[in-house]
Amino acid sequence: MTQKIIPGGFEGRAVAGKSPEELETRSQEYHEDVEAVKDAILRQLAAGTDIGELIYNGMLEAQREVAEGYNVLDNRPGSWEAAGLEHLMRNIHTQLAAEKAMTDSPRQPQEDAGSAKTPEQSEELRQAWAELTEAAQAAGVNGLQACTRNGTAWEADPAAVRFIAATIRGIEDRAPES
Numbered sequence: 001m002t003q004k005i006i007p008g009g010f011e012g013r014a015v016a017g018k019s020p021e022e023l024e025t026r027s028q029e030y031h032e033d034v035e036a037v038k039d040a041i042l043r044q045l046a047a048g049t050d051i052g053e054l055i056y057n058g059m060l061e062a063q064r065e066v067a068e069g070y071n072v073l074d075n076r077p078g079s080w081e082a083a084g085l086e087h088l089m090r091n092i093h094t095q096l097a098a099e100k101a102m103t104d105s106p107r108q109p110q111e112d113a114g115s116a117k118t119p120e121q122s123e124e125l126r127q128a129w130a131e132l133t134e135a136a137q138a139a140g141v142n143g144l145q146a147c148t149r150n151g152t153a154w155e156a157d158p159a160a161v162r163f164i165a166a167t168i169r170g171i172e173d174r175a176p177e178s
Helices: 009-013 020-046 051-064 080-104 119-139 158-174
Strands: none
Touching (some): 051 080, 119 158
């Protein structure tokens, strides 16, 4: 397992006890990093890339390298710059949670305690979930959120699970070729 980054926080920003050379090096590295980010943005802008998507994906990949329980925005809580990125960060955490849920183990449907299933019904549900998993993997889906209008558990209904699989396959079939 690779080592994860822990944000430096206040201690990392502190200047007390640092030599002028250390402070100058840190300042120079910061300005070089700003230039590198600016250059990447301008290069992708010229290529027609959605800059919001670029920033989102950069933050997403950075968050993957941050230790569990920490956030790429932890170094400046309350800063207006970080506050501007909070919504983006919430979406990143949602995506990472969905990816984790999809990769941990095949999702097991939530069954109501009071609804005993026959072996045939359990097998039908297992097959429906296998179809959904196959459709999601084929389409590159790495996250899924669904709900019903009446609050019932769609996860335990083979017809609902198959409908979602068919919807994913239908979207994949209509996707423009690149």
